[in-house]
Amino acid sequence: MTELAPIEAALAALLEGVAPLDGEPLATTHAAGRVLAEPVMARQDVPGFDNSAMDGYALRIADAGACLPVSQRIAAGQPAEPLAPGSCARIFTGGELPEGADCVVMQERVEVTEAGIRLPAELTPGDNIRRRGRDVAAGSELLPAGLRLEAAALGHLAGQGITEVRVRRRPRVALINTGDEVIEPGTPLAPGQLYNSNRPMLARLIEDFGGELVCLTRAPDDLVATRRLLQEAAEQADLVITTGGVSVGEEDHVKPAVEALGRLDLWRLALRPGKPLALGRLPRPDGGEARFVGLPGNPVSGYVGAWLFLRPLLGALLGCPALEHLTSVWARADFATRTQARRHYLRVMLRFTPEGPVAEAFADQNSGVLSSCVMANALAVVPAHSEVTPGDRLECLWLSD
């Protein structure tokens, strides 16, 4: 029997020579979830002017303890006049600090009297003032290249008045399911048939990982048709993914078709689920090539394979380091298990308890049991040739973007 390969070796082969795709301009209103192709530099200070963090009174610290008349009222959005000596200014949160003021006192701390505003005796210079440029200084790097634009980053861009950014083109992905027994929901099942779970599951993951699905199809059990489909897919996609037929069965035509069109490497990994994995390249008539990944047909194997292989590959095509690695959380196992030659990625639910994180494993971890993935928020990594007893600490890979 051939020896099983470490998954790190397959991952290195998969990522070899992968470079980020080109950048393209995009309106920030459409940029959620996209990856920056270049750093964004700040055009202006934020805040753009010294302003008040509280509703209250702007004053000179030298007037602490005094009773002062109010010389002006500054609401947010209104320009402030210089602060007249011996007076304070009524000011509201976000209002521009008047020249000469060096402190804002919140209104709860003053006494409003007929003679004026009685200020506390204890005041600290700079209190409740948000200084110009405290958040962002003009000319500094606002956001780094490779960042995936999520809520806070989109807010930061808007804070600069930026309406367009350069983002990486989304990797175009073709997803081809194989297996004549697999049919689409909506058609009644004949004996021996089952519905295509892999298509919607992988489509969702691919889009979550930043890819754009350009082709969703099923290859029939026919070599000529499979070859034609793969060639057409390679012409429009950066990445062609198939599911099924990567093990040792005879019914499959994907492996010979990829081999005939380009290059194919078959891996038998020390990994459970997901032992068989096919990697390859499909040349295009324009001289380019599409990457090929053949995932196992078992939905659980495809699910785990997508997190372990497709996510870093899409991350590399997007130049997005955050997609290239899953976050590790160490947790105590609430289960017992034993492994042999393959490292096991158990589908677990991490619960964060006062005693620390606990990994609860779904009872049936067979690679045909998709129920094990539905509530899982992490993969617990059980090394090959090891035994886990309840309470043991395990590395868990957090399944989240």
Ligand SMILES: Nc1nc2c(c(=O)[nH]1)N[C@H]1C(S)=C(S)[C@@H](COP(=O)(O)OP(=O)(O)OC[C@H]3O[C@@H](n4cnc5c(N)ncnc54)[C@H](O)[C@@H]3O)O[C@H]1N2
């Ligand atoms: N003699 C051996 N048999 C198998 C081995 C082996 O080493 N020697 N490896 C096993 C392992 S591990 C895996 S994983 C599977 C992988 O098989 P394939 O990638 O060739 O996948 P298929 O045989 O086409 O399908 C496996 C299983 O999954 C069901 N399936 C396929 N596609 C879908 C879909 N789109 N939606 C839902 N279910 C799907 C299919 O009906 C099969 O039941 O091979 C083992 N065998």
Ligand code: MOO
């Ligand atoms: O590797 Mo397979 O996914 O164990 O069933």
